Amino acid sequence: MFPRRGAGLRHGGSPEKAELAAALGYDALFARDGFADAVREATAGRGVDLVLDPVGGPVRRASLEVLAPFGRVVVYGDLGLHGDWTADVWDLWKNSRSIAGYNIGDVARRSPATIGEHLSSALSALASGVLAYDPPAMAPLAEVVEVHRSFEAGSTHGKTVLDIAGRGAV
Template sequence: MRAYGFKSNGGPEVLEEIQVPTPRPAPGQVLIEVAYAGVNFAEVQHRRGEFGEPDGPGGYDVPGLEVSGTVAALGSGATGPAVGEQVAAYLPAFGGYAEFAVVDTDFVRPVGVLPLAHAAGVPCVYPTAYGVLTEAGRLHEGDTVLIHAAAGGVGSAAARIARARGAARVFGTVGSATKTQLAAELGYDALFVREDFEDAVREATAGRGVDLVLDPVGGPVRHAGLRVLAPFGRVVTYGDLGRDADWTADVWDLWKNNKTIAGYNIGDVARRSPATIGEHLSRALSALASGELPYTPPTVVASSDVVEVHRRHEAGRTHGKTVLAFTGHGAG
């Protein structure tokens, strides 16, 4: 089958079109013929080497954490999805940038009436957004929420979910002034340039601060997030886009000022509570299909354009979701 992978870590150009054996579903797994593969920042990190060196078939790793497509075969004992059914799946072991992918049924759900292109951007992003907001972040009705990297895949999904689950106000930060104009389109009350968001947040909240900060950036941005927390406010850390390894928290600051720091990692949830991923994925697919969660259609590009798509993600030049189209579904 055709796939896109890399055999050494590096820049976007290490991604190549390759031929690898079509995987076979193990017991409890399904084989999915991929229609679309969602592109996530985590795949940039995978390619750069932040998850280790490639060690897959032929020395290649095939990235890709989320897909939509059609169930092509079932491994022994696999229950739930049926052959021929259109599904969306989170792939904890990667492999989505390919014509076929295998995954445990725990992480597969029917797309229902949601178009396959839309569904491809859901299985990693929405469980993450639900997990960060509601499990780690303990979102309460009436909360004011601040979302860093607000225009990205997870950020833009989290804004919609926060609103649907009763947040009173939803603010976000972005890297450039031009992106602040996306606020209404992405469902924010306002977007601030990240460089000087602290003053903007204080002004927008009349000095009170926010109840919940979603922070995949880290470094000085995380310290600033802690400074703009209202009493009992929470910062949820779920990424390190700023690549600032020296970050440490001052426990006395948390204690003396009624602050909380929480963490979220979808890989750990997949290992230790797989049902949570399935539940969040089902909830997202049905809320998107019913219109309870507004949805901005993804940017659909040919899978052969994967190198350029990675360049754009790495440079922060995307907003919302981008999905790669595979065989039989247009551009691939």
């Protein structure tokens, strides 16, 4: 369920984010631009079994292209704010590929117990060290405009917490 050393391929939006991913021990890292060709080369044309996609848009389309037979793309966000798009069901069927979605808000509304199970699994993985923890960056409320600009530019990684009370701790 969680990334582990030697557990796959990762693409990223910047060299800095690739360095962060490398620290998690992925087998290979690719820049977003041209990653489909790089994945095909790294897998000798086979493709990958699973793509976890929080970005959307062109990345999602390219992810479909790099799937091996019976591979799947799991969509769990739209960080790129690309909006809706359609997939060609004929192409999915002919190439034995699939798309699935995971929306935490929807799961919470429909099955709160499932969210509890997922949270328990995540916290267990965190406590055992299987899941790495990167503490959030802290920013004073006075820097909210700069923080927002960083989000828009895609230059952040991990979480950022606004320190409204000025305590300097999470």
